[in-house]
Amino acid sequence: MEPTILKFIVRHSAREQVALLVMTVAAFPFLYLSLDLPKTIVNEAIGGSEFPRELLGHSLDQIPYLLVLSTVFLALVLVNGAFKYVINVYRGVVGERMLRRLRYQLYENVLRFPLPHFRKLSQGEIVSMVTGETEPLGGYIGDAVALPAFQGGTLLTILVFMFVQDPVLGAAAVALYPIQAYLIPKLQRRINALKKERVVHVRKLSERIGETVNGIHEVHAHDTARFELADYAERIGEIYRIRYQMYVLKFFVKFLNNFIAQITPFFFYAIGGYLVITGDLSFGALVAVLAAYKDLSSPWKELLDFYQTKEDARVKYELLYESFQPPGLLDPSLRRGDLTEVPRLSGVLRAVKLDVREDADAGSGHETSMSFRVEMPARVALVGGSGSGRKRLATIIGAVRRPHSGSLLVSGVDLARAPQMLTGARIAYVGQDPKLRAGTLRDNLFYVLKHRPITPVSYDSATAGVVAARLRDARLAGNSEDDTGADWIDYADIGVDGRESLEHRALEALTIADMADDAFALGLQAMLDPAAHPSLVERALQARAELRHRLDEPELAGLVEPFDPSVYNTNMSVAENLVFGTPRDDALRLDDPTASPYVLRVLDDTGLTDDFVEMGRSVAQLMVELFADIEPGSELVEQFSFISGDDLPQYKSLLARIPAAGATALGESDRRMLMALAFRITPARHRLGLIDAAMQDRLLAARELFARGFGDDAARPAVDFFDAERFNPAVSLQDNVLFGRLVYGKPRSAVRVGAAVREVVEKLGMREAVIAAGLDFSVGVGGSRLSPSQRQKVGIARAVLKRPDIMVVDEATAVLDGGSQERVLENLFREMQGRTLIWLVQHASLARRFERVIVLEDGHVVEEGEPQALDRPDTVFGQLVAAH
Amino acid sequence: MDLQTEVELLRKVPMFAKLEPAKLKLLAFTSQALTFEDGEMIFRAGEHADSAYVIMDGEIEILSPTDAGPVVSGLLGRNELFGELAVLTNSPRSAALRARGAVRALRISDDMFLKLLAENSEVALDVMRQLSVKLTRTHHQYEELRRELERRTSASSPLD
Structure with a gap:
């Protein structure tokens, strides 16, 4: 990112700015002519004699002469208007393009922030900066060169014109400019200081709103709404105070400018009138000068406004730069990565004097140093109490954080210096609270596979044109030219041979994460589009018939009143x-x-x-x-x-x-x-x-x-009628199979019938297809429509999907129930056979089932080895095991 | 079975006998008509008590937990109200209930039942009367058991 807005403009839009300048300069001769022509019309055509006159080889009488000149004037007006239009549009394009570039750069930097920086910068602040604070910059950038050039040029043209008419009048027009040039920057400096203050306050406000929204449960639980409102009122009150002061100053500047602009005509009437009376100035010239002066005030005002906008943009950019260019920004080359092939990780995992603290907290706390060596593949448990540094170590192995010093080497490669292309594909870190995004369950599973576009899509000719234009615009704005519509999944790399086999693999991953039953239940609740799931819909109808038989069995009899077009259903309205x-x-x-x-x-x-x-x-x-x-x-x-x-x-x-x-x-x-x-x-x-x-x-x-x-x-x-032979797309799959209503007044009928529906569906071999339908479930913002344990399971399932060489499980089964935890552990042991599994265990006793244990205490490795050998009363490990 | 039949049935429950017709109708309308099959559990001991029941048809066994498993310790019949004590004391079910043969019952939600008591002193008084009877009976049983225990301990003590 460039440190000042001027450098940003010059670096990324020099050509466009020059083009704008050229267009602007090209417009001036026409502008000058349009100013000069009225004088000729008044003095020569209307007030003149000696007709006919010669014009471009034609001799013209007075009236035709007047008409020709007037027509030329009209043409000039049109030409001037056309110039203005073209310049304005182009200026808008340049401004928006640069705004887009700036926003892109800011976002790119956000993705490269060192993680500790997020402790200083809240989500709310970042959103308000990227969207709100940048907004006025686009307008300014488009104007940056052209507006001062155009308005300055206009001003100059008019001044030159005035000086040509009469130097004294010209001098009179600019007599008060020095006063303005002296006073306005002084006032502006005070406005700038207030602007900075305001930006800081608005950011704090966004931060606070974000916090309140995130912690809305606390507000309700503890009845703190009144305090929140008071606090909020104080904050916006502060912003009001600053804005008020800014307005006072800003409008004082405006007042000054207006006042000065108003008193200048005084000189014209006095001096100009005198000159006309004494005959030193033609009457036409005075009229023209007066008309010109009226035109003069507009560019001058524009220039002064521009000055204020420029200062505003400068201050805003400066503040953005400060926040978005923190020290320790991730090296872009690590993120881009240009390996033609991503190697598999094998060999030795080695920590050398690893200081697990981060740069930001290196000043506080005491130094830590971990060294250990693990031959891969291995099944390793990390054990230690809180404060042992085990969590930090897990995130460093997971290539999520970088250590303060020391290194973690995987087959000789330092993970902190390895491109993310390598670590992202080969290492899978699963934390306690995997963050999901709004979209389907499937989107969230496959999200972790999207490192770079692999297979471009072939668009039809109409769409291809649109896409090409979109990419060209992206290139001009320095944005990413990757197509989100392309297929980003490298199937071969994760051991599947295409979309279909990936779907199958996703079911496996869900089963490993003990999520298959959840997905099955979601699938039963899904509404299906028969066109998209023809075979599932067909089997749903078979299941409907099958269930009808089941419901006749004694233990389920009388629980459901089936839909029958010829029978009145007493359990429906x-x-x-x-x-x-x-x-x-x-x-x-x-x-x-x-x-x-x-x-x-x-x-x-x-x-x-x-x-x-x-x-x-x-x-x-x-x-x-x-x-x-x-x-x-x-x-x-x-x-x-x-x-x-x-x-x-x-x-x-x-x-x-x-x-x-x-x-x-x-x-x-x-x-x-x-x-x-x-x-x-x-x-x-x-x-x-x-x-x-x-x-x-x-x-x-x-x-x-x-x-x-x-x-x-x-x-x-x-x-959509209830038709025994047809699937009803307006109700869920489960209701389609049920094809009837639960009878009122039968206790626990929903549970019993639900179990019967599931049995029938599984018996007909629909389980996979139903789970696949469950993958279309929309998880809501942040995965809010899933339970915390389901979110953890999704986190594990998608890590499995990556087929990583190293999987780091950082208490990622914490909220699962005991049985589920056990199944996930066993499944992952089996799945990760021949690859490395590193598990941060909550209870040391669990570590006994791993091949190796690394026991941490206070940022150091205190014991390391096979759990059987370490499990003695005199070891730290032994004591940790005994504590549970 | 329609609402009017249920109202007639509810009127036969001693506790509700003096309730004015409109109140009775409301009680019937807001209750849930349930059917249980032979052997089906109405509720289990320890469950949260969210309702009282009136038997409209059939019989219900009271199962008391003992060391040797649940034992049938009583039988409820038509027009009997049950499950109201746990609602009153807001405590879990003390015993399990099981349908003997097909049973039809009206389920009165706890809110409705408490509202009924609060607004109708006659009903409240009746509940008190019933509770007193139960209390007296329990006290008698307690006294009998105590005497029995004393008799046995005094009989066996000389051998010690």
Whole structure:
């Protein structure tokens, strides 16, 4: 990164700036002509004599002469406008491109920050710097050369013009410039100081907001909202104070400039008028000078504004540079790496006088020094209490951190100096809290394999053009030209031969990490697109049939009421029974189908409308009777009532309005309100006795009519019907297999039926396909939709996927339950056979199952060797084992 | 079975007999009608108590834990209320219950049950009465056991 914004501009946009300058200079002659022409028009064409005149070989009378000159003036106006337009657009392009470059560089630096730097710089600050603070810089960069050149040039042109007209008037126009040149920078310095202060405060504010959002649980748990608000108010109050002072100064500068600009005409009227009267100046010249002066104030004002913008940009850039160029920035060559082939790591793992402290904390704490030697492959346990330096050692072996001094050598290569291309592919570090990103489970698994684009995609001609343009823009802005759309996975390197076999390998990895059952459960909950999963969908239908048989067995009998188009389902609401499917859009909502004219027509045609009104009246009466006395907002009402607490009074008054002729005589909207209630009745649950066998038959007829339609163009709402032969994409895979409703009032039926569904699905060999569907599960921001133990499992699974030569497990099974921990350990032992597994064990006793133990204490290796040999009462290891 | 039948059944439960019809209806409506098969557990000892039950049909066995495994120590029948004590004392279930034959029961949530007590002194009084009866009975049993123990210890002491 360049230390000043000027250097940044010169280094990366010199050519563009020169181009802007050339365009700007090219515009001046036209500008000058457009200033000069009015004088000729006034003096010669309007006020002149001696016609006809010669113009480019034509002789012209006064009127044609005037018209020709005016037309030339018009053309000049157009030319000037065109210049301005082109220059402005190009300036915008240059500015945005440079802004993009700057943001890219900042982000690149963030990726190269030494890890301790993140203790000083919070996420909130970085976000506000990269997005907010850079924003005004783009505008400035586009203007950096062209604007002062253009406005300065304009100013100069106008001044030259004025001096040519009359030196005295010219001098008068600039008489007060020295005062401005003296005062304004002085004021600006004070503004700059305030600007710096403000930036620092805004960063702190972003940091605090970020902290509050991250710690929102603490705020709620400890009722600190009021304190947070007070603290926040103080902070924005401080920013307000600074901004206020800045405004006072800024507008004082503006006031000064305006004032000076306003008093200059005084000289013109006085001196210019005098000169015209004495005949030393033509009247046309004075008019032209006055017009020119009016034009003069604009570039001058622009220049002064530019000065303020420039100072602002300079200060901002300086502050960015300070934060984004910390000492110890990772060498870019380590990150780029240009190995043609990434070698496998084997041989000896050796620590030589390793000081596990980081540069930042080297000043504090005492020196540590670790030396040991491990012949690879090996199964090594790191043992030690807190403060022993074991965590630091694990992250250094994992090539996540770099040691303060000393080195960790793998077959002679110092890991701190090895390119990340090597360490990233060959070493897999799994920490306690793997960070997931928003996206599918699959995205998160394969994320760790994406080191560099391997296979470019072949785009069709239309897309190829767009991509090429995108890459060209990236190149011009010094951005990455890698295509995220390419295939970034080096299949051969991780021992698979393509996408399909990688999917298979992902299932293996999930099994090793004990995550397969979790993924299976996620897959059962997934909604499948039949077009994307044709074979799974087909087998889901087989599973549906199979489950139907299972549900007839005595221990499951009566737990599920299956979907049958010809049978009324008493465990579904009336609305669900009528529609008998899942609406595809909001045109039909099952919680209130009365909004759909189609549904109303179905009821009318089957003669059910009046019955619905009557049923609705019964329900409304019961609800009012039951809940009218209960205090509003009671949980009871919200949980059980058909009518929400808010609507209850409305229904109460509706019931009172029912005329003697009955509810069916009510107005349309009242009738609909009642019908809406009838739609919500679920007979098995509500036991209201309103849906008797006769009513069920009539509702079945309505169901049939709803599905069949009217034979005219009345549009039926889009619905995925419950069809025994078809997969319903609007409900989960599990519900598709179940194809029915759990019967109300059967305790633990969900658990028992769920187990039966899983059994059937596994029996039909669908497990792999269901897990694959589970990989499409969207994990949410930071993996928040997964449990902490699932996140740990994903961390382990994706480390396995890399097929690393060295895997470092840093308490990465800490939140798994005992059985799961044991399975993962055994699986990893098997998986890492012939490769090196380094495990930071929580309990020393676990170390007995490893081939070697390295016992750490206070940053030193105190014991090393086979666990069987070390497990004696007189060793540190023996004591650590005994402590548990 | 519809709501009206349930209301009639609830009225036969002594504790709810004096409840006004609207309250009874609300109780029925907010309760869950459950069916249990022969041998199915209603709840187990030690479980969190979140509801009381009324038997509408069938019989339920009370299983008491002993060293030799659970033993049937009592039988509940139609219209009987059970599980309310654990709800009142907010303690875990003291015994396990198992359906003998098919059983239909109404499950009254703890919130609803406590609300009922708080708002109806008649019902609350009835609960107190029942508790007192149970307490007296337990006290009698305790006295009997104590006497029995004394008798046996005095009978065996001369041999020591």
